[in-house]
Structures are given as C-alpha cells and as structure tokens.
Amino acid sequence: MIILYKYRPLTDFLFKELYYQELYFASYLELNDPLDLSARIEFTPKEINQIENLLWFLFKTTLKIHEGQLTDDEKLNNQKLIEFNKNDELRNAYKVFLFDRLAQLAKEQGFISIDELENLLLSTNENIPFQLDISNFKIELKRLTKKFLENSHATCFSESNNDFLMWSHYASKHSGICLEFTLENNGLFPYKMTIGKRNHNKEEYLQRISKWKIEETIIWERIRKVKYQDKQPHINFFDFSPVFNNEYDCDLVGLSKSWTHKFANELEAVFSTKTLPWAYENEWRAIEINFGEKKEPEERINHYPIQCLTGIYFGIRTPEEVKKRIYKIFDKLQTHNIKYFNCVPTSGRELKFENWDYYQE
Secondary structure (H helix, E strand, O other), rough: OOOEEEOOOOHHHHHHHHHHEEEEEOOHHHHOOOOOOOOEEEEOOOOOHHHHHHHHHHHHOEEEEEOOOOOOHHHHHHHHHHHHOOHHHHHHHHHHHHHHHHHHHHHHHOOOOHHHHHHHHHHOOOOOOOOHHHHHHHHHHHHHHHHHHHOOOOEEEEOOEEEHHHHHHOOOOOOOEEEEEEOOOOEEEEEEEEEEOOOOHHHHHHHOOOOOOOOOEEEEEOEEOOOOEEEOOEEOOOOOHHHHHHHHOOOOOOOHHHHHHHHHHHHHHHHHHHHHHHHHOOEEEEEEOOOOOOOOOOHHHEEOHHHHEEEEEEEOOOHHHHHHHHHHHHHHHHHOOOOEEEEEOOOOOEEEEOOOOOOOH
C-alpha cells in the first residue's frame, strides 16, 4: 500500500473535478517545468551498423518525390543519390567515415545535438557526389519528435502533503486543497472506465422515468516514482530509429505490437525523470504515451474510483464556504469515510494538520 497526494488550486473547475472524480492529464506546455515531457535527441552511435538508420533517414528526406515538375537540379541530385546508394563500396566508405566522426565527437563531449550533427554533415559534402537536404531532415525529425513527445501527457502526485512551497505553487497560495489517495496495489493507480457506449433505447427514453445501465470497470495502470538527476534526460536517435523509420507501423498507443513496448517503456522512463532542483517535490507520475493524433483537453480526463480517495486537506487560506461545499459533494457521493484536515502553520517549512469537522452555523 502507498499513499500519494495531489495538490489542487481553487478554481471553478475544482468542484467539477471532485464531483466526477476527474484526473486531468497535462501536456508538456501546461507544466511549470519547461523541460517536462520533453527530451533532447542525441546522435551517439553504439555500433557502425546503426549508421544505416541515419543514412536511410537522410536519403529519404533528401530524395525529391512530389507532385508537379521537378527542377533539373532536383532530378540530377536524385540521380546521383540513387547511384551512390547502389554503390556498396562508396556507401560503406561514407558509413565508416560518419561513424568515426560521430564516435570521436561523442568521446570529446559526450553529447551530440542536432545542431552539431548538422555541422558534421555539412563538413562531409566533399565525401558524397550529391547534396544532402539537411534542412528537410531537421524538419522531418522535428515533426516526428513532436508527434510522439509533445502528444504525451502526465498527471502528477507527491509523497508529501505538508510542504509549504508546494502549497504555494500548486494550491493557489494555500487557498486550494490537497487530495490523499491510498493505493492498495503498489506502483499502480486505479481508473474507473466505461466499457462500451450508451445504447439508444427509444422506448425507455420516452418513459417519464427510465433506468439506464452503463457498465464500468476498474483498471489499474502503472504509476512511476520520478527520478532526479543533474542533466535533462534525452533519447538516442539510433535507439529510436525503428520508431522514426516506421511511423505508421508503430503503435505506441494501444501497444498491439510487441516490438513497440520497449520504446513506450523508455519514453515513460524519460518522462518520469526531472532535474535536481525539483527533487523536493518527491513526485510520482501517471503517464500516457500517445503516438497518435493530438488529444484535446477534454480527451485527457480520466476518472478515479472514489474508494481510493481517503483524505482531503484544506490550505491555511481555504475559505470555510469552500470546505463546506466540498464536504457536501462527498457526503452525497461517498461510500466510505473521507477524513478532512486543516493545515496549521509552523515556524518551519513543513505544515501540520488538525481534524476538520463539518458544522452548520
């Protein structure tokens, strides 16, 4: 069993979230750390055969195949590229050359960025008889990176409910609340899911009072403890080349293809890594890896079963009318006892709590 906490600001949406037991999964743009849910791509090859993936990507983005008339220069560059690609001797020599240069660069500085790769490729123009379209290479890589990095989402929890700064940052300067979740299955968070769609029944609908049944089930999904390190996490281009090179055959959403599982797991690990200044948050994250189309905010709401919500903590400045309104929500809904607490300031950074009981004036 593990107990986690979620700070919530005092907004008009708070009461809706509580009434429907909603968890909102935020995009990286909505998180306060600009490095969250993002990852640098670096280009250090581990073995020479990995350069084949880079060549394939470079040649694919250089070869001009589009509707309309190709220019004479484009036709000539295409011809030279195709002839070069068929020449095993020239191609292998270029592959060895690139590997040696990349390995040396990685040895010197330990990280090869996209800009450093570009500079290296530009310096190799004399080694190939055609012109690489590095600009298009970067555009395509950015598109794919955005597709499977920026479309993923997370909802955040903490091991701590008594940190003064976190109440300031995430709970409307102590006017909000903090939710306590007790998770019976370690490392897993429960979600309440609706199975199937509501059936249309015209006869039932026309009755003055009619009963409708929607089947629900509880699904326990992995939740990760955040790791903290001194450098921003990154992914290696060569490790992820199967994803980049098989965009429409790579299911990181439903994970219906077993070869994609390790990539989704690695992305989860990247997204659950933050830099050291955030270590005081003692964060846990539920992460949704999305390699499909962009999800609108309303599509990023999950629901938790009320049974896992075991406590609500009110901030130092939480208005009494807000406390009572929240109590009334769960007094109507709850099937178990939720405990309520008031924050009590101390002389230090950590807060203390005392029981809060509903009262009528």
